[in-house]
Amino acid sequence: MIPSPEPADPSSPRFSHPAEEAFAKILDFYGIAWVYEPRTFPLEWDEHGVTVEAFRPDFYLPDQDLYIELTTLRPELSTRKNRKLRRVKELYPEINIKLFKRREMRDLMVKFGLYDQAAGIEGTQAQKPEGLLRKNAQQNAG
């Protein structure tokens, strides 16, 4: 049961985190097509069938048929996201999804010469900004 794609506007997405914007710019540089948050995957429903928890991967690469989720959360803070990702794989085994964890994000930034961003990830709690927390809360509420 894959929900219908929700329309997205890749020409002017409002990124929830600077790391997402940096990632999009890297993809653009290498000519890789991407869409930002094109689809929401319901994970839990209440007794009326209303979605009470959902997951929306950050990127979709159509040519690779691959969803990408980025996180800069410290491992001890990312338990909930890991659980959601496991649930997505259980409910939608036909989709390909890849998680870039905090350290992998740092390494990616280093690889592409974004040393300031890499140092920022390494040196802070790197929690997502308030805006994103609000977004997640909205997703959780269905």
Next chain:
Amino acid sequence: MPNKTLDNYGELAAGVREILISEEELQRRVHDIAGEISRDYAGRNPLLVGVLKGVLFFMADLLQALTIPAEIDFIAVSSYSPESRQQGVVRLVKDLEIPIDGRHVLFVEDVIDTGLTLNYILRNLRIRQPASLDVCVLFNKPNHRLIDIPLKYKGFDLPDRFVVGYGLDYRERYRNLPFIGLLKPEVFQSNKG
């Protein structure tokens, strides 16, 4: 003879926390790969193509270990950076000097992780109609892969860690370590490199 420890490398290894793949292991694997290539490409005079600069060490050792005639050439591509991004998309900054149409080309790469750069280069090379085009990579980071690329020869699968040595750098340092190592976390925290 036991493998060397970090202490054996002195100042060269300052900032390195741990040896992940020793000098001896690297050389053994490179010779194994060279043996496979020598068998597969016998009588085909392959052209080994590498992308500067990280592949220099691997290319040199691999070429010396081949037991068949082979040629080499190099290309260079613009790296992603905030500055290069202003100029648009990735591009060749040094092209091949040897024509590859009708040649058996083996693309030699030090490390593949996302596959973004390699994907661009292979697309570029395929247009030139080589007789064959395959990939030989020494270090594979499969967990970082965004673009699926078939690898004909592979040296090592690496864990999800930022590694240095044997051509792999951090801010242009550590390339000349003869082993693969992990850096201390404080190296990343210092923006002064």
